[in-house]
Amino acid sequence: MLFKILSKEEFRNFIDFLLKDTEVIAPKQINVNADGKAIYQFLPVQNFEEIRLDYETTDYSAKTYFLPYKEDLSSCSFLGTIWDREIKYRIQPRAIVGLHACDINALLKLDKVLAGDRFPSPYYISRRKNTFIVGIDHDPCEGGFCQSVGADVVTHGFDLYLTDLGDRYFAAINSNRGFNALQQVKTREPTARDNNDYLEVRRRIASQFKPLEVHNLPNLMDIEFESKVWKKWADKCMSCGSCAMVCPTCYCYGVEERITMNNAKSAKIKQLYSCQFLDFATVAGGLNFRPDRETRLKYRYYHQHRGFVEAYEEPLCVGCYRCGRVCLADINPPDIIQDLQTEYQE
Amino acid sequence: MKTDLNVDVHHLTRIEGHGNIEVQIKDGKIQEARWDVVETPRYFEVMLKGKHFSSAGFLTARICGICSFGHCLASLRATEQAFGITITDKATKLRLLAKHGETLQSHILHLFFLAAPDFLEVPSAIPLIESHPDAVAMALRLKSLGNRICEVVGGRATHPVSLLVGGVARSPDELPGLRDELENALVDLGAATELVRTFEIPDFHRETEYVSLKGEDQYPFIGGRLVSSDGIEKAEQEYAAMTNEYVDQRNTSKWCKLSRESFAVGALARFNNNYHLLHPQALETASTLGLDPVCHNPFMNNIAQLVECVHIVNDSIQLIDALMESDSELTMVPVTPQAGEGVGAVEVPRGILYHHYNYNKDGYIVKANCVIPTTQNNANIHHALNDLVTKYAEEGMKSDRLELLCSMLVRSYDPCISCSVH
């Protein structure tokens, strides 16, 4: 990896350069909550001033720019008994500025599922490859446990990654595209002092996390399959699906088709779904493989912390804590995992 | 020739709600010529009691599915008057824009889908899809535009969700697109005028009193003083003296009167009282269609509606320009409930509407009253029906023709019956 130093002023020029002909998505403050705390979202921005790189976290992850909540997979036009199919992939290049490490790690995990060798998804790949990613380091967000699941540092999956050194950014370059882009502004090579400052910042960040014991989770999930912990938490779950919607890695979906009133055109529509919904595993005739909240909630954790580990040697969860924050019933991974550990120890 | 004639229209079609026309003529003399509203009573004024101010706008919108925005706006205004709240300029403009959307949608619905079939001699607009495809497409485009405006500002086309006490929940970003559509609508309105010009409006004049809001510097829609063509003028708060509601034994809707036994509200009333404030293009449309102030032909209400559409579309363009220029983003002001009472008068498509609430200090309604345009028109419809039947029966008109004319007369008031029996 190459490193460069970029002054804050030059970073601004860099954004202006991006904005010239690329759609730029960045954290924006959209509101304040009832307690006066700022609410941020990844949204398209028009100018540098709108970007808030000091954001703590966003309510929603940036997943929707890769896996839209709703997406037309294809459309059909009917001609008598036959029909023609049209498929369009999104190819407009765009940039996402300000992703935190957890969110980039989330993309790397999605890459494994959606761009891996088994049935790669062209819809995902075309979005992923056409998105220029600028990441940024930050202090831990409230509730975040990314360090425990190994998602607090990121070594690839982005074009540029910035660390704020006060008056300048320490920029890691991870792609040819990133390198070329940086050439549009003034940069310099890092000095020993820059390197030192950088490592100091990294150390400071790393030292602030509260550890959560997760290394034994895959086994624990099996051992505690019948645990009372699941029922305790599931009894609160309203099956609203919000957790999956804000999660940067949940990728489950459903497909349905629509046809116009005049039967001339139809669309095949994919929409992200949540495994907490009642009918997630229902089949025709009404048989539901996960009829109760307990099996549904357990499945979500089982998939993230055991199944995914089995398939890819790492958990699916990146510890961003968005699901915990969004859940009105306060169901959240650290508490559930802690409960499982406690029960296991007993 | 002395004849016996019977007209019995039980649940008149192509109007909103359930109303009956009954005419009996024996030996050429009217025994009976009635307009009765038989809709089931709903008691909204009672339901409002004990409700929190935040519910009132949503609840009263459900008085009427066609003018839900109007009800909501009247309700918000009544509450804001009671709490002593002044909303921001931006919110005022957005609300008026939403109001315009509804008026456009409602007028076009009435004119082309409910009234036009009579003039084109078909039972409904459905056959027109084949016989007059261009006209139907034009009318649908205009109606759709009205709905779109409502959606953009109010969150959806029927029963708004973004109009709240204190202002408007959000400032829409779809305004530039709307503006383009409005520009295009002017062309459609030209075609509409040409079509309506071919309608044969019955030549029937009956002098009556017209009541509306009084425009000061612009054609009036939300709030202001009340005025009648017989020269009565009152403040918004004195609406009760302007309406004088009373209960008719055979009707579930109330009746009203002012200087005479009945008065009229609606597009024609607004036109008659405020024509000088119309957009020049609207005035031009009026003169093209032979609508001159002060007009006493109730059938001309249809024409006045189209004239208002022309005004509204022009005014909406101006509103959007002003909204896009204004740099203030503020659409909501803080709301603190206080004890008090307030009246909101709003010109909804069918005429002037009043909401009147009394609040306790916690912001719960203690007493509510709503006076609906159709309520105000009922007596006038009834008496106009009498005069119409008298005139045409004397001319020896046949039953079925008379039935059609009676129905057309009622329809021209564009009555909104479920609304009137709120």
Place this chain on the structure above:
Amino acid sequence: MKYLGIKPKRPKIAVFDFTGCEGCELQLVNKEETVIDFLGSVDVINFREISSTISNDFEVAFIEGAITRDDEINRLNEIREQAKVLIALGSCACFGGVNRLKNAYDFKKANQEVYGKQHKETLPARAVKEIIAVDLQIPGCPVDKPEVERIVQHLVWDVPYQFPAYPVCFECKQQYTTCVFELGQLCLGPVTQGGCRAPCPVGGSGCWGCRGPAADPHLKEFLQIADEREFSRKEINERLSFYSGFEGML
């Protein structure tokens, strides 16, 4: 028009209004882009609000409004006898809707207040299904036209229609909305039947529950979270009973 060589049925439909605002009926002629195809895919036999052709030779009856008077019960029974498929259209027909709010008041006093000495007949507002058998309920205040279109498409093909199993929150989240709870406001989204595309939370007023309970709603937890956020029971109940969709569950 044929589809895959299959000729669709053209069901003969009728629309009847009872006690309500006729807003749901209005939706049938809204959504202008498709309304011609919509009306063209069925045979409109009886639709008083827009047409003067009146006949009783219909197969599918859409009922709008709550039932609040004896004559309405009679009319409803006659319609049921004729209709092969009877559909309750909108929250009033499905639950009684806002009309049901009046049931909490003394009718004598109510009548006195509105009509003075003149007596007007009224019964407690009821849902259509409380009087006769209903084949399908389309809730909403007003109904969501795209959903009605889809239901009619399913009728045309004679295939079952399944309402979404998810609550309003799902479609709210899909639109990137800031949860109104976060802004300190109340919302019935977590317990309300989805499918409306969440116009109310998105529009800034929170969900009022017009579509009634979601599949397997967790009201107990909902009340818990509302309590925790210090909404008064009075406010919560006013919300939950507004469209009467949660009638009998509170």
Place this chain on the structure above:
Amino acid sequence: MTNLFHPYYITQEAEMTQPLDYNRRSRLKHVDQVFRSEIINVIPLTDMEKLFQLRILDEAERERFSFLPGQFVMVEVPGYGEIPISISSSPSHKGYIELCIRKAGVVTSILHKANRGAVVGLRGPFGTHFPIEKMRRNNILLIAGGLGLAPLRAPILNVIENRTDFKDVHILYGTRQSDMLLFSYQYEEWNRIADINLRVIVEQADPTWTGSVGLITDLLKEMRIEPMQTYAIICGPPVMFKFVCAHLQQEGIPMDRMFVSLERRMHCGMGKCCRCNIGSTYTCLSGPVFDYWTVMNLKEAI
């Protein structure tokens, strides 16, 4: 250079991703593309089930299409949806495939209305298959309950066509009532083939029924089984295969010599939508055909 970022077009790499398994769909650019297929015949089997013969319209695609018994395809009725259906015809049969479809919901109802000539979409084939090649020189037990005969018919036909490769072949089939029996017009043919033992049983006999009455396990009890020289394929509702497998296990057949086909909700067939997950195993990728040992080891499988 106006735009620093060159748009990336999927098609550039399309040909580089090689097909996996038998599935040409895995080529990147084709993921949502379907084979347009014409319904060439519709054969009503019972009140609820029809057999559809489908032919892929494009000749070259038709040539290339091949599958193994037990695999399924995603059948799409554009405008109404896409559903997984097991292939019911013989893998050796080129030119068309047969699908036995029960009317169960939206898509299947529309399909049941479709006539000869209608064009639907096919994706696939997907999933694992019954490892017939491993079963050579052994006895074969093919056991189906109800609609389970649909996925079982492909291995049945496959075994019949290669009869000499196997020792004893038994087909056991049970349904609730005799009017629910599928492919009854073929029993006679199957029965006549030397050394195929077909036995049919119904739970409730109507007056016209002259065959056996009872549960499928009743048929099993009457059989002598050589456990170490027998493979079993069992298709049917979970309750049924649980009992059957338990019985066979008692008879000594190792769990990894018994194969079942599982049913789960599916929206993609490609291990993406997660709807078919059992625990976190994708039924569409690791299944639908599993050996019984795997099934017993999957949490929440039955």
